[in-house]
Amino acid sequence: RLSHYMREADQAMQGMSATSNGVLGILEIKAAMLGSEGKRAEQLVLLDSLLATNRTNRAMPLEKLMRQKAECLRAMGRGAEAFRLMDSAYQTLDSVKQTDIDRNMSEFTARYDTMEKEMRLEQANRLNAEQKLHIMWLAAAVAALLAIVAVVLYSRKLTAQRALLKARKSYIEGMEQERERMARELHDGVCNDI
Numbered sequence: 001r002l003s004h005y006m007r008e009a010d011q012a013m014q015g016m017s018a019t020s021n022g023v024l025g026i027l028e029i030k031a032a033m034l035g036s037e038g039k040r041a042e043q044l045v046l047l048d049s050l051l052a053t054n055r056t057n058r059a060m061p062l063e064k065l066m067r068q069k070a071e072c073l074r075a076m077g078r079g080a081e082a083f084r085l086m087d088s089a090y091q092t093l094d095s096v097k098q099t100d101i102d103r104n105m106s107e108f109t110a111r112y113d114t115m116e117k118e119m120r121l122e123q124a125n126r127l128n129a130e131q132k133l134h135i136m137w138l139a140a141a142v143a144a145l146l147a148i149v150a151v152v153l154y155s156r157k158l159t160a161q162r163a164l165l166k167a168r169k170s171y172i173e174g175m176e177q178e179r180e181r182m183a184r185e186l187h188d189g190v191c192n193d194i
Helices: 004-011 020-037 038-058 062-075 080-191
Strands: none
Touching: 004 020, 020 038, 020 062, 038 062, 062 080
16 A cells, blocks of 8 residues: 555656655655655665755755654664764754754844833933923923013012102102292282382
């Protein structure tokens, strides 16, 4: 039954590029089927071919292919080679994970820097708004103070004008009284003498 599926897979791959993702997926499945049938030598050849193709295409995870090949070598009784290959697969996986961690850290750092800049900008905008508000309050206080000074000065001027008016009125009344007194004296004294 497996041979039927392998023939189907071979027919599906005809006319397709040997490095296409579809062909590589079919070959990976075919390698797994060969392993399940115990055809380890054929599986090893196919896995080596996939590893060689994957170096240029990178369609499949390299460490996965390396682990499959190591499992095949172990099943063939080549434990030392299988161990070295499995160790390489884990190192490759670790480097991939480290690359992912580094990329994530880089993205996190960039987001953190962006957020920090946005916070500084927001803080600067808030301080600017507070300064403008303080300036407006100061301008309002100065305007109120100027208004008070103007009212006080106007009140003093008005008081001074009233005092001057009162003094002039008093002077005029004093002159009127003196004129009336002189008129009485002239009327009573000089007129009587004449």
